[in-house]
Amino acid sequence: MVATARAMVTEAPTPAPAAGLPSPREIFQEYGPYIWRVLRRLGVPESDADDVCQEVFMAVHKQLASFEGRSSLRTWLYAIALRRASSYRRRAHRRHETTTATPPEQVVEDDPLRELEKRRARETLDRLLDTLDDKSREVFVLYEIEQLRMPEVAEVLGHPLQTCYGRLRQARRDLKAAAQELGGRA
Amino acid sequence: MSEQRDPARWLDAEGQPTEELGELGELLKAGADELPGEVHMEAIASQLGPSFQAAGATTAGGASTGAAAGSGAPWSILVVTALAVGAIAWMMLAPEGDTGARTGAAPEAESAGQAEIEIETETGAETGAEAETGAETETKTATEAETETKTAREAEVARRAAPPNPAAELLLLDRAQRALGSDPRRALAAAREHRRRFPRGQYVQEREVITIEALIALGRSARAEHRAQRFLARHPDSSYARKIRKLFDPQP
Structure with a gap:
């Protein structure tokens, strides 16, 4: 803890x-x-x-x-x-x-089955995100999940804007590849 | 400027995958959906000390002077400010020349919000599900709807235990409202966040009006019309009904 x-x-x-x-x-x-x-x-x-x-x-x-x-x-x-x-x-x-410790009590959605599916989906997503290097992951999460604009992402990270664009492209490529690999194994 | 250079996002403003991402899109959507609710956040706040807790916890409407000493902004002031923001937002929502509606802005907005809570309690399952999946609910059978209504009512009981947070609601809706003119995608995203954080909030009608306007601005007129019809069916006497009708029929 x-x-x-x-x-x-x-x-x-x-x-x-x-x-x-x-x-x-x-x-x-x-x-x-x-x-x-x-x-x-x-x-x-x-x-x-x-x-x-x-x-x-x-x-x-x-x-x-x-x-x-x-x-x-x-x-x-x-x-x-x-x-x-x-x-x-x-x-x-x-x-x-x-990272498999018991999760704390969460607000559960109206449909427990749906919530369970979402929980599994998040676990899978996080496993995929774990395959990225830290810098690419940060850019990807800020841009795609948090919906920041790219200049804001660059400001948060203190990196040049073009570097952030490049890391987003890299993250997207890597995630697609990791997802395909995961799908292939399933 | 920068908006044009930014690549298209993988999730649109409503959290739907925008490309043929397959399962990855669904995973991403689930990841973006994971926002803790009010009860969860209040539990965290309770561990952070008085600077992070609501003054008087459940007496926000009591306007006790100086109750929030140390927070830098007494809760009563925050609520008044937030309500003022709400009134401004509401006035901005009202169509030009709609003076009748403007004069009764704040009180009507409040009573409309209360009416929404009652109506949504009656049709809880449909409302809760629609918040996530839009038109999906139209195909539900009566049995499914009944089962979900029961589940939703149970969830409603839990949600009602959470303290109301009109200030946070209005901050979010104010952000959505301000974004409408320049960035409807962001407005839609903020409205969606409001739906997730405050599914039975006091300003659900305001949220829906913003959502409809944002959908129109994004050219998604069929979806906007669907939501508008649903809104008018549920709230024919709402102070926003006239505004919504005008959105689709601008002729006097």
Whole structure:
């Protein structure tokens, strides 16, 4: 499990957000679900996604007062999330952890069978995404899942725009090949 | 500028695969669908401390002054701001010259939202399924619909336990509304996110109007008309009915 510092957060003084910025609560409400989703698609298993999501917003809490608006709030948040996901993957790799821990309780859709199908589909998708190199995966997830525009993707990653286009093409090629291979084995 | 250079996405604004991706498209759709609901997010917020929690948790409408000390924005102010945004959004939605509708904007929008909740409870299965699959529900048998209604009602009970979050709803719809003119795909995506996060929210009618307008802007007139007819059948007395009719019959 990911170590959390919940007590620290509870006790930490609340830095006032810079003028004109939304409060941590507002940011959490607006962006929280998307941050959680991007963590999942970047390789954080469901069992740890809540904890890593908390880490992201702890960082937001600490850094919001110094946010200077040189990037949009959205891209700033995604950049924090990507760093946390990357850090998580490194930690998990060191621990040689698998990603099959028991998932936390989730809101289940109206149709349990449909939800089960979706869950299986996500597991397969994540296995395919695992075949990509980290940089291509990040570009692909931000562009195709999070629906950022490519200049925003470049801003989040701090990479040249053309590099991001190239990584998206590479990711698409690799994913199609991996999906075909998976289909062939099935 | 950059929009033209960006390659076509694999998922369209409604989360449907846009290319012949086969199973990969379905996998991608499932991955994009995985958004935690309000209850789940509130559970995370509860671990993050008071800066991330709703002031008074269930007393958002109580407008207790200073209750959100430390958050930087008292909840009461947030709600008022959000409602103002909602009123602005609503006024933007109203057709030009529709002064009668404009004068009653906020109250009508609220009561319309409440009516929607009641109607959707009665037809919960259909509404919930349509949110995902559009026309699929038209082919359902009565038995299937009945079974799903039961399931949906059970889900409804769980959903109603979640605290209402009109501010977050309006922020999302405001984003959708603002995108309508310049980027209807993004507007449609935001409306879809609203549907997923707030399936029984207070502003489902507003969401549907935005969805219809976005579909028209994208040239998907058949789908837009289908949704419009469904909306008018369900909400013939809605304050948005006139606007929707005008979308398809601009002549006075």
